[in-house]
Amino acid sequence: MPNPSSDHQAAPTHRRIPEATVGRLPVYQRILEEVLRAGTTTVSSELLGSLARVNAAKVRKDLSLLGSFGTRGAGYDTAFLIEQIDRELGLNHVWPVVIVGIGNLGRALAHSHGFAARGFRVVALLDIDAAVIGEQVGEVVVRHVDELTTIASEQPLAIGVIATPPSAAQRVADLLMQSGVRSLLNFAPKVLEVGPEVLLRYVDLSIELQIMSFYQSRMVAPGEEGAMPVIRSIGLSTTGFD
Amino acid sequence: MPNPSSDHQAAPTHRRIPEATVGRLPVYQRILEEVLRAGTTTVSSELLGSLARVNAAKVRKDLSLLGSFGTRGAGYDTAFLIEQIDRELGLNHVWPVVIVGIGNLGRALAHSHGFAARGFRVVALLDIDAAVIGEQVGEVVVRHVDELTTIASEQPLAIGVIATPPSAAQRVADLLMQSGVRSLLNFAPKVLEVGPEVLLRYVDLSIELQIMSFYQSRMVAPGEEGAMPVIRSIGLSTTGFD
DNA sequence: CGATGTGAAATGCTTCACAGCA
DNA sequence: TGCTGTGAAGCATTTCACATCG
Numbered sequence: 001m002p003n004p005s006s007d008h009q010a011a012p013t014h015r016r017i018p019e020a021t022v023g024r025l026p027v028y029q030r031i032l033e034e035v036l037r038a039g040t041t042t043v044s045s046e047l048l049g050s051l052a053r054v055n056a057a058k059v060r061k062d063l064s065l066l067g068s069f070g071t072r073g074a075g076y077d078t079a080f081l082i083e084q085i086d087r088e089l090g091l092n093h094v095w096p097v098v099i100v101g102i103g104n105l106g107r108a109l110a111h112s113h114g115f116a117a118r119g120f121r122v123v124a125l126l127d128i129d130a131a132v133i134g135e136q137v138g139e140v141v142v143r144h145v146d147e148l149t150t151i152a153s154e155q156p157l158a159i160g161v162i163a164t165p166p167s168a169a170q171r172v173a174d175l176l177m178q179s180g181v182r183s184l185l186n187f188a189p190k191v192l193e194v195g196p197e198v199l200l201r202y203v204d205l206s207i208e209l210q211i212m213s214f215y216q217s218r219m220v221a222p223g224e225e226g227a228m229p230v231i232r233s234i235g236l237s238t239t240g241f242d
Numbered sequence: 243m244p245n246p247s248s249d250h251q252a253a254p255t256h257r258r259i260p261e262a263t264v265g266r267l268p269v270y271q272r273i274l275e276e277v278l279r280a281g282t283t284t285v286s287s288e289l290l291g292s293l294a295r296v297n298a299a300k301v302r303k304d305l306s307l308l309g310s311f312g313t314r315g316a317g318y319d320t321a322f323l324i325e326q327i328d329r330e331l332g333l334n335h336v337w338p339v340v341i342v343g344i345g346n347l348g349r350a351l352a353h354s355h356g357f358a359a360r361g362f363r364v365v366a367l368l369d370i371d372a373a374v375i376g377e378q379v380g381e382v383v384v385r386h387v388d389e390l391t392t393i394a395s396e397q398p399l400a401i402g403v404i405a406t407p408p409s410a411a412q413r414v415a416d417l418l419m420q421s422g423v424r425s426l427l428n429f430a431p432k433v434l435e436v437g438p439e440v441l442l443r444y445v446d447l448s449i450e451l452q453i454m455s456f457y458q459s460r461m462v463a464p465g466e467e468g469a470m471p472v473i474r475s476i477g478l479s480t481t482g483f484d
Numbered sequence: 485c486g487a488t489g490t491g492a493a494a495t496g497c498t499t500c501a502c503a504g505c506a
Numbered sequence: 507t508g509c510t511g512t513g514a515a516g517c518a519t520t521t522c523a524c525a526t527c528g
Contacts, residue, residue: 020519022456026449031433044487051433053442056487057521064489072488072527089452090459097451104353108346114431114448120455159454183454189356191273191293199457200295201450206356207268208443209339210331212401212425213362214264215441217332262497286509298509299499306511314505314510 017088021062027052028059029085036078044075091119098124098157098181100172101164102132102142105187109161110137120159124151128168145175152179159183166190259330263304269294270304271327278320286317333361340366340399340423342414343406344374344384347429351403352379362401366393370410387417394421401425408432 031051035043045063049056063069063076066084070076086092097120099106109115110122125142127133135142143151151157160176162169162184169188176184183199186192194200273293277285287305291298305311305318308326312318328334339362341348351357352364367384369375377384385393393399402418404411404426411430418426425441428434436442 018519022453025456026446026452027444029452030431030446030449034433046487051435055521057523058519060488061490061520068489070488073486074528075487089456091452091455093455093459095451095455095458104346104350108350109447111346112447114446115451118448118452120448120451158458159451183458185450185454189272191276193293199454201454202269203445203447203450204268204272204356205351205354205445206360206362207272208427208445209337209357209362209401210268210271210333210360211264212427212441212443213332213335213337214267214330216337216400216425217335260497288509297499299501300497302510303498303512310511312510315508316506317509 017065021065024052024054024058024062025085025089028062029082029089032078032082032085036082041078042075043078043081045070048076093119095120095158096123096155097121097159097161098126098148098151098176099161099163100126100145100176101162101168101188102127102129102135102137103163103165106161106163107137109163110140123155123157124148145172148175148179152181157181159185162186162188162192164188259307263307266294266296266300266304267327267331270301271324271331274320274324274327278324283320284317285320285323287312290318335361337362337400338365338397339363339401339403340368340390340393340418341403341405342368342387342418343404343410343430344369344371344377344379345405348403348405349379351405352382365397365399366390387414390417390421394423399423401427404428404430404434406430 028048031048032043035047035051045056045059048054049059052059060070063081066088069081069084097115099109099122102110102125106125106127110125115122122138122140125137125140126145126148127142128145132142133144157176157179158181160173160181160183162172162176164172166188167190169186169190170192173184173186173192173194177194177198182197184192184194184201186200186202187204189204189206192200192202270290273290274285277289277293287298287301290296291301294301302312305323308330311323311326339357341351341364344352344367348367348369352367357364364380364382367379367382368387368390369384370387374384375386399418399421400423402415402423402425404414404418406414408430409432411428411432412434415426415428415434415436419436419440424439426434426436426443428442428444429446431446431448434442434444
């Protein structure tokens with residue numbers, strides 16, 4: 001059983017973590033939380049790897065970038081490792097989030113359980129539809145988009161989530177940027193134009209389906225060189241775009 | 243102006259397309275659709291690249307993997323290029339989709355407009371809540387999960403979307419796999435265990451936020467070696483997990 | 485003995501730079 | 507002339523293999 005408090009090297013401040021690794025850290029974290037909840041206090045790179053569908057050596061290399069947190073012969077202390085990943089991902093801060101567009105998707109996001117647990121505080125919900133404004137969703141009351149400037153002046157907003165119809169998405173993005181929001185998560189099926197100083201991440205549900213259909217069409221087609229019988233698993237990552 | 247019908251080399255069947263490229267193709271496709279709708283019938287790799295936030299050379303290399311579809315001196319014919327990408331992604335087929343879990347997220351997905359346009363046909367909506375069963379969402383009536391076997395025997399189901407609470411997710415995944423579904427898109431915040439023959443893709447909204455907060459914390463922290471002032475943009479990709 | 489941590493090799497991806505064509 | 511298509515170089519990531527240590 002490893003002992004978190006005695007050995008374990010302190011994490012060097014701000015080593016350069018490869019993007020590919022950053023993309024996997026939240027996945028490890030989620031798995032570790034489940035594993036811990038199940039009562040397993042120590043995990044090996046092998047176990048973690050098989051749950052994440054990742055080569056064990058890759059897991060070890062990823063984790064070694066955060067510091068030497070494992071115990072040879074035993075593995076990693078689950079709870080301790082979660083803490084280290086939290087710290088690395090900046091989840092010891094509180095990140096105020098604003099969601100714009102309170103339709104089905106916006107509601108699903110607002111209700112999302114994991115948010116609060118991970119330090120994301122939904123501080124504002126915005127829409128333009130009078131039928132929704134004033135409604136309480138979770139802890140927060142929906143307000144009109146025009147109030148964004150006021151809200152932003154009262155408190156900093158770290159992340160803006162765009163869950164509007166595509167026709168409104170660019171306008172909302174502009175508005176958020178004007179209000180000082182520097183990270184946008186866009187769920188609208190719309191290509192946004194934002195400055196290079198804005199961190200933009202795009203989650204499009206039909207894109208996910210398209211990628212799956214691509215791999216599936218390769219699976220069923222007994223193609224050329226020995227066929228490609230099996231695609232094992234595709235996960236999330238941050239690479240691919242610079 | 244390029245002429246789609248005359249020159250343009252036919253696409254070789256089943257070249258090996260890098261995963262990273264596959265991840266970008268749907269993005270190009272969405273951009274091209276918007277560009278075409280705006281009336282631009284020819285695009286350069288430069289334009290496409292700037293909209294996708296991707297190096298122009300990368301765009302050219304990506305597209306050249308599908309075949310020689312550009313016209314030197316002019317660029318790519320927008321409509322023709324869309325067709326080629328569609329074909330490559332297998333979007334000339336119809337992909338029957340089943341959505342399990344008709345809460346806010348399930349509804350948002352069921353209503354998703356782009357689905358039908360891209361050959362994804364939502365053929366079944368399933369839940370276990372009597373209050374929802376029988377309700378018509380879009381074109382389809384919600385049925386009980388127990389009917390899955392019957393539905394699957396009447397028609398093939400290509401892709402299963404899991405939009406249930408996490409506690410039900412593994413059970414639903416097992417059920418879908420038993421019914422012959424070989425591709426799962428999981429929105430539940432739950433680590434699924436599925437066989438290696440199943441294509442599994444995991445979209446977790448708090449993971450997206452975690453990654454953004456990581457980069458944001460690096461942006462504001464004027465760290466070591468010359469600081470990292472700006473993260474340009476992060477997009478979707480398929481790499482990072484094998 | 486069993487599992488980590490890590491150089492070094494192998495692989496994959498991106499970018500450059502420019503020949504070649506419309 | 508302008509923009510594509512592509513070898514080749516450069517860079518990043520993954521995987522291997524094993525020394526190391528609890």
